[in-house]
Amino acid sequence: MTTTSPKAATPPKATAPKTSRRSSSKPSHIGSYLILGVLFLIVLFPVYYGLVGSFMGERDTNSFPPALWPKNGVHPDNYSKALDIIPLGNQYLTSVLQTIGITLGQMVTSALAAYAFVFLNLRWRAFWFGVFLSTMMIPFESIIIPNYLLISQWGLKDTIAGLTLPFLATGFGTFLLRQSFLSFPMELRDAARVDGAGHFRFLFSILLPLSRPSLAALGIWSALSAWNMYFWPLLATEDPKHQTIQIGISQLQSSDSDSPGMVLAGVMLALFPTLLLVIFGQRFIVRGLTTGAVK
Amino acid sequence: MTTTTGDPVRAEHDPEEPPQPQSGSPAGGEAKRERWIAIGYLLPALAIFGLFIFWPLVKSILLSVQGTDILGNPSGFVGFVNYTRLFSDPDFLQVLWVTFAFTILTVIPSIAIALLIALLLQSRIRGVRFFRTAFALPFAFSVATASVIFGVLFNPASGVLNGILNTFGIDKVQWLTNPDLALWSVSGATVWMQIGYNLLVLSAGLGALPEDVLEAARLDGASGFRLQRSIVMPLLTPQLFFLVVVGTIHSLQSFGQIKILTVGGPEDRTTTLVYSIYEQAFANNNSNYGYASAQAMVLLIIVLVITALQFGVLERKVFYR
Structure with a gap:
């Protein structure tokens, strides 16, 4: 009764890793530890150096060979310098507003659309489904020129609106929520309707609160991609005061390559929110991992 | 349903x-x-x-299909001139080659390394949770944050990479300005950026493997390498195939690391398709929208073809349970 979905909307199923653990200490594990340790050092080194380097002074970073830890004192003032040299405060605020705008916008438009797909008598359902699916196959880079021209024409350069508008809807989010709505128990829905809840009230006060895990997955994915965006904010802003933090730190690098410590301090500031999201939101990230991540 | x-x-x-x-x-x-x-x-x-x-x-x-005047305004219908120009332009042929090389150099290593890590994390050793979280950290990095850090590491005069080489008595390497090396350096940084995502997908896939099948194989005496190769890998093909497709599309869209690390140089040896679009349309007020749009359509077609391949192949050729 619900739509027959094109296969591509549900790529390989992935569920959270099972935790079946049986500790044994065979000698073969020594080899595993060894390879894992080497990989750990290589993969985590940029993270380590980013963090430690952000506290190193120029005597450490600009000598050769460079120090791998702050030999000549810890320099937390790298952070205040980074905040001074570019309007990092403004840029932080811009990034926060842009991220909130895109995340909330995507949640609302996706929830409404997914509701129509699952619960409403939608005509030409397969056609609309195809329309939503097709948006995930068009790389934004291939249509970025007309988007730039449009935003410039509307005078929205250097505004939050210009940064967020093109991303307020997403096929990915719609399919993620649709999947969750499909498993909603019909008895509950019927009970709500009997109690006189209309579509809108049912969606926002019953369905969405009960779909929290999927909503959280969508929120985290939206927030991560919005915060980390680079190409579009580079085009949509010119005035340093209105640029996002991502653009800010990349310009910090070119403007002051003599002070890597300060540049890395800027990087750490930009990284902080997403680092928290990845560490504490991992299970929600996994949930959204393979829902048509074609884009 | x-x-x-x-x-x-x-x-x-x-x-x-x-x-x-x-x-x-x-x-x-x-x-x-x-x-x-x-x-x-x-x-x-x-x-x-x-x-x-x-x-x-x-x-x-x-x-x-239009020309562009110096102010960036469309200057009338020109048919397929922009497209025919593309394929007779040696610069653009190099762009296609660089894009292809960059894709190969990023997709395959990033999947291979992530697979190795994922398999190692499957073995029942202590501290798996810690390693799992640690290895997922690159996923938090944006293209800008990662590129800026790699820019510092690649710095020829005082970067850590040359510092490490120095302890082995190797001379300073021009990571980003040597024309023969720059693409490899940018690709290396990109591989690093992709590992986190690939690892999450593969770990999730491994975690969902049917325990009964693994147990049966173990009872039959399969273990270690044999178990991985004959049982685990075939069961992982959906995830691996998915990663090849998604990774390829992702690499084709790469832009930030090139803008930040090499600005397309040296000698345009790191100018990929998307960077070329940016250069034609936006860099130095070029405003060459017509020619850039033709390149954008080439990107679109490549991505659509890969997506279509995914639709076609996924159901038939990949092992599903």
Whole structure:
């Protein structure tokens, strides 16, 4: 009764890793530890150096060979310098507003659309489904020129609106929520309707609160991609005061390559929110991992 | 799947609304009303898609068949001139080659390394949780944050990479300005950026492997390498195939690391397709929108072909349970 979905909307199923653990200490594990340790050092080194380097002074970073830890004192003032040299405060605020705008916008438009797909008598359902699916196959880079021209024409350069508008809807989010709505128990829905809840009230006060895990997955994915965006904010802003933090730190690098410590301090500031999201939101990230991540 | 059609009890209790979407023939007017409501619920998303995806798509196609004056305004229909120019332009042929090389150099190593880590994390050793979280950290990095860190590491005069080489007595390497090396350096940084995502997908896939199959294989005496190669790998093919497709598309769209690390140089040896679009359209006020749009259409077609391949292959060639 619900739509027959094109296969591509549900790529390989992935569920959270099972935790079946049986500790044994065979000698073969020594080899595993060894390879894992080497990989750990290589993969985590940029993270380590980013963090430690952000506290190193120029005597450490600009000598050769460079120090791998702050030999000549810890320099937390790298952070205040980074905040001074570019309007990092403004840029932080811009990034926060842009991220909130895109995340909330995507949640609302996706929830409404997914509701129509699952619960409403939608005509030409397969056609609309195809329309939503097709948006995930068009790389934004291939249509970025007309988007730039449009935003410039509307005078929205250097505004939050210009940064967020093109991303307020997403096929990915719609399919993620649709999947969750499909498993909603019909008895509950019927009970709500009997109690006189209309579509809108049912969606926002019953369905969405009960779909929290999927909503959280969508929120985290939206927030991560919005915060980390680079190409579009580079085009949509010119005035340093209105640029996002991502653009800010990349310009910090070119403007002051003599002070890597300060540049890395800027990087750490930009990284902080997403680092928290990845560490504490991992299970929600996994949930959204393979829902048509074609884009 | 979950809904049942035409439940009479529901219809009894709720005469105002049609009992169930698409349930044969509900009261005509109400059904029509709900159809409009349904469209209304789709409308916000459709409006955004229309304005910022579909209309720009049409506009891109239109731009690609027009010339551009020095101010960036379309200067009239020129047919396929931009396209024929593309494929006779040695610079653009190099762009295609660089894009291809960059894709190969990023997709395959990033999947291979992530696979190795994922398999090692499957072995039942202590501290797996810690390693799992640690290895997922690169996923938090944006293209800008990662590129800036790698820019510092690649610095020829005082970067850590040359510092490490120095302890082995190797001379300073021009990571980003040596024409033969720059693409490898940028690719290396990109591999690092991709590992986190690949690892999450593969770990999730490994975690969902049917325990009974693994147990049966172990009982039959399969272990270690044999178990990985003959049982685990075939079961992982859906994830691996998915990563190849997604990774390829992702690499084709790469831009930030090139802008930040090499600005397309040296000698355009790191100018990929998307960077070339940026250069033609936006760098130095070029405003060469027509020619850039033709390149954008080439990108679109490549991505669509890969997506179509995914649709075609996924169901048939990949091992599914």
